[in-house]
Amino acid sequence: MTEAPPPTWRAELAALARLAGPLIGANLLQMAVFAVDVVFVARLGPTEFAAATLGVYIFHIFAFGLIGMVGAAEPLIAASLGRKVGAVRQVRRSFRMAMWLAAIGSLAVMAVLNLAAPILRLAGQDAAVAARAGDFCRVLSLAVLPAVMAALIRLTAAALGRPGWALVVTTLALGVAVLGNWCLVFGNAGFPALGLEGAALSSVLVSCATCAAYIVILLTDRKLRRFRLLGKWWRAEWSRMVEIARLGAPIALGWMAEGGLFGGAALLMGLISVTAIDAHAVALNIAAIAFQIPFGLAQAGTIRVGYAYGAGDRAWIGRAGNVAIGSGIAVMVLSAAIFWAVPHWLVRLYVDPARETAVASMAIGLLGIAAIFQLVDGAQAVAAGVLRGVQDTRVPMMIQVGGYWGAGFGTALLLGFGLGWGARGVWWGLAAGLGVVSVLLIWRWSRRDRLRPTPRTA
Template identity: 60%
Template sequence: MEIAANPPLTETRPASDRAEMSALVRLAGPLVGANLLQMAVSAVDVIFVARLGTLDLAAATLGVFLFNLCMYALIGLTSAAAPLIAAELGRRRHAVREVRRSVRMAFWVGAAGCVPVILLLAHGETVLLLFGQDPEVSRRAGSFLDIILLAIPAGVAAGVMRTAAAALGRPGWAFVVTGLALGVSILANWMLVFGNLGAPALGLEGSAWASVISLVAMALAYVAILFFDPRLRRYRLFGRWWVTEWSRFREIVRLGVPIMLTWTFEGALFGGAAILMGLIGVDSVAAHAVALNIAAIAFQVPFGIAQAATIRVGMAFGAADAAWIARAGRVALILGIGFMGLTAAAIWLTPRLFVSAYIDVDAPQNAAVVALAVKFLAVAAMFQLVDGAQAVAAGVLRGLQDTRVPMIIALFGYWVIGFGTSGLLGFYFGLAGVGVWLGLAVGLLVVSILLMWRWHARARLGLLPRTV
């Protein structure tokens, strides 16, 4: 039985930039908080395993990186449901039924994507050996991955439900559930890694089981929320889950594969930069890790704004309202770039303060790493603005259901321009680590310029709905 009434989220169009900003902040704030908590969840395994020794720490670091890369790709694939749901709400026609179809097929797409990812992680040791990693570290990482791969279906399902809850006006649940997952992860690691509260001391494998428990808890929490939250319950998102909608399935794949590849290209760029740093020296690798972590934390804000902007622009797209589309995109870009301007100033003015959160900046043995990290952060301060711009610009374009060309832009800007310039400046011109970071900045600049141009040329490029 279908529900004909329109849900409360099908709001009236905002009458001003101020009203749009208010709506965007209400949506983006919890998503930003959830993104920051998710970084903490990802770090917990490595923090606990660090006490087990260098071998297990190296294995956990590689295992978590490979797992997160695959999980991130699958969540990018299913995140295509967000602009589709938003457009359906904006159109206001049969919104409940259409939203349910999009969520259902996002689950189906995610389930299909889990299969090759699980097979890949099941051969994690072989993959790491192909990339020249130490045999013993690869063996231990393979054992870690054999367990943590069991969490892939729960993690993907949680990602789909988070997307649905946010698009339907309940982004706060993302923050609550991620906070719950962080608590469960800490407790489970404490119990299973070291054998506390009567649990077996499983060491590295215990950390993998802790991740499985944490992600299953997250998925179950979202299931409960979708059943019992009054606004979300009316959509009956688990209703008729067995019914196929192949046209919707193909639409999610069409939009989602480019999103998945775009996110992978960007994440792999910084991984590739770490490999270049390894060719320069150990101090450069350590300084790169510190500076990149600082930049990654700052990036979670425009990334959350971009996620919210996809929904806001998507609603305007569904409503076929050109003025609303322009306002939603403009406000999101101002907010994202404005925040990154603040972080750029903070990093530029007090780089040692940021570095001191990771290592003792006054210890003589850390002098070389600190000096390099400060130099890298000077470059990071410069690219904060363009990093925020490219993230939000990609988000507003996703709201227009435009993902294929932005993917091509990302591939070209990140790898042809960015990675190529990093190698050229770092090695040919002898700028070492600073040259690598300057290359990253150039790549981000090119991507931001091209995406911003595409957004401003949206009408000329035919990206607006035909009825506008």
């Protein structure tokens, strides 16, 4: 499979939509999987809910960081297809060594998850919440390797022109999540009631089922099978592994910096109250659902720009990236309007306002702030994605770390605690960090020709 440059902006938008549509759908279904966990665990009580919230944040920071590292195979694969020469062999090399990195990195992430309880105690969290989060993470650590492998296969399949499989597999994952939580959390259908640990075990089953489904697809899909991605998986090609690690380490650090900002915000909420943690979890889950649209556009933008970068076509690079960034900003304007208009309806999907008045009221207030940062969040996500397409990751990572932790976390501390704004101040800090990163990444993209030369076609 090779790609030819679309001749017009409209044609590029259509190509982006064909690629991004299934990825966005899969992202939204993945958030539905996460929401299933939240809905079931929230009914176990505030301590269990807070423990799961903190545990999931730790999982996401490190597991998503690892996904970011192995996901560096995506722009390399796209560039190989755009370059055309020797594409099949280059695609296979990139996938195989990314798979090796996934296996090695998963061991490190699992070790961190097994230390969740002492980490949270050092961070000043409630002792009971930290202990239960540790129990939760010990089980959840088993999900790391299959989850990272599934993400790698999904990105690879999309780059090879088969994004629709992501939608199919994530639909399967949603069904497994609902059934698993229903059986294991409250002990239905003859299963034991495992409570919080049951929710973690359900997540492990979801990750394993997802990974297994993708492996079957690699072996049976006609287009994917010709790349023989699992062939000679034991053969090491150290130069390609180093290339993926060099490109992927900044992606991982950037994703961890962003995840760490939101995880750090959760820790700050823990210093305020358990109610603040629960409200933060509800509001952030709603915001994260909306974020899946620009995130899908960012994934597709990486691939589209990667094709153009491999082909050495400057005009196509600019057209593909600008279309992706503009689309991301446009959809987030719509989601911000929804947050402003009906925040109480959205919160009602997670908590009962009559029973948990304090949590619902605080979550509604946080959604008003989330409507502001939705606008810049979409822009920064897609800008980072298209920069990955031209294999520019080191400077964007510096922008992300500085923006999220300097402007973002610093402002959250100042407003939330220095000025006594509490939970709202923490969320205004999130908005500040995302805004700074958005402006700087778009500036970086606008100067790409001066800062990042386009390679000649091989």
